[in-house]
Amino acid sequence: MSNTPTVIAAGGVVWRERRDTRQVLLVHRPRYDDWSLPKGKLTPHEHVLLGARREIEEETGQRVVFGPPLGVQRYQVRKNGGTAEKLVHYWSAVPVDDGEFEPNDEVDEISWLPVDKARNKLSYPRDVDILDALEHVVPVVATIVIVRHAEAVKRKDWDGKDTLRPLTSNGKAVAERLTGVLAALGVDRVISSDAERCVATVAPYAASINRHITLWPEISERGYEADPGGLRGLSERAWKPGKVTVVCSHRPVLAALSRELGVKVGKFSTGSFLVVHRLADGRLVHDRFHAP
CATH class of the missing domain: 3.90.79.10 (Nucleoside Triphosphate Pyrophosphohydrolase)
Known part of the structure; x- marks a missing residue:
């Protein structure tokens, strides 16, 4: 062999x-x-x-x-x-x-x-x-890219508010490399938790295409803990016909968020992402990737 x-x-x-x-x-x-x-x-x-x-x-x-x-x-x-x-x-x-x-x-x-x-x-x-x-996967009606934020400073090493906890130097590098990957997917709509570590993960890409980041507090750790039911109805807002949308959130939220979007997923390592395509016949086709 x-x-x-x-x-x-x-x-x-x-x-x-x-x-x-x-x-x-x-x-x-x-x-x-x-x-x-x-x-x-x-x-x-x-x-x-x-x-x-x-x-x-x-x-x-x-x-x-x-x-x-x-x-x-x-x-x-x-x-x-x-x-x-x-x-x-x-x-x-x-x-x-x-x-x-x-x-x-x-x-x-x-x-x-x-x-x-x-x-x-x-x-x-x-x-x-x-x-x-x-023939079996076109046309695509809408696409969502679900991302777990890149590596952040550990909680024990951060004295400020958890929502302000920043990315590490490695996390920042992953966010920069994510720019090319999201471009290859044609992402044209950017949604994020309002936590700094999520915003910073998608900010380089949003800047590269001159797009505003739409903040969804309900998909932050704090927002989800305060009101788990706040995820209800997000699917309709996320699946926008003709758009490729990236949504950046947190490990404790991603399982529930993915279920709301109609997708079953496992664990997400930092910076990893799932690409989900909704086809014209209603089927969902997904593709999982490690962090760039």
Whole structure:
């Protein structure tokens, strides 16, 4: 058995609607003379969503935002004279601008094709399986990103009001890195507990898109302890059609908040998040991530 580490890669099915026809974007790799979905290996310590976005842009010129997950591929590749398992994560991906493709040694041609033609052109059956998964997760009506605040100064080390307890230096770094991840998800609405540690977690992203942070005291630890019933009715306010909303709260509140939003979740480590997509048929599709 090989002890070679697993190769982690990520990519997406990039799609658009043209004249009532769904088109997807394929790439041609001259090294293998094949047609495939855009993807690539992550760099060390790179968050999988950021790696997927970077690779798609490098291969196609398209800047994208991600929707629901489409599945994972596992297969063997040659590495260092032996073999290793390759693990590739895929998401639905929609272009946010008309990027310009520049042929290179890795990808020398791209092609927008209707789904049926793309299915026939793809070189690998595993890519066809990922492409077929797209039909089952679009369209998306609304998306919520549920975040536990980044690491904060410990209670025993803080003399002020608990609501003013700040992030640690590591927590601040996670908040900064979260900016790129939320951008990759296309977040355009920011909601937070009124506690400083939650506000500071999403503030860098809100500033990057010039958005106001809407404060919900009822999802703070203090607010929830005072009135657990205050969460009732928040689901209707959170699920806003056509929007991708980030909601930042606290570990003791997240289980109840998630139930109110219609999602069952487990434990959240600091800075981790859950992405939940509401589909047109009412189904919820979710994707869980560690802190960036």
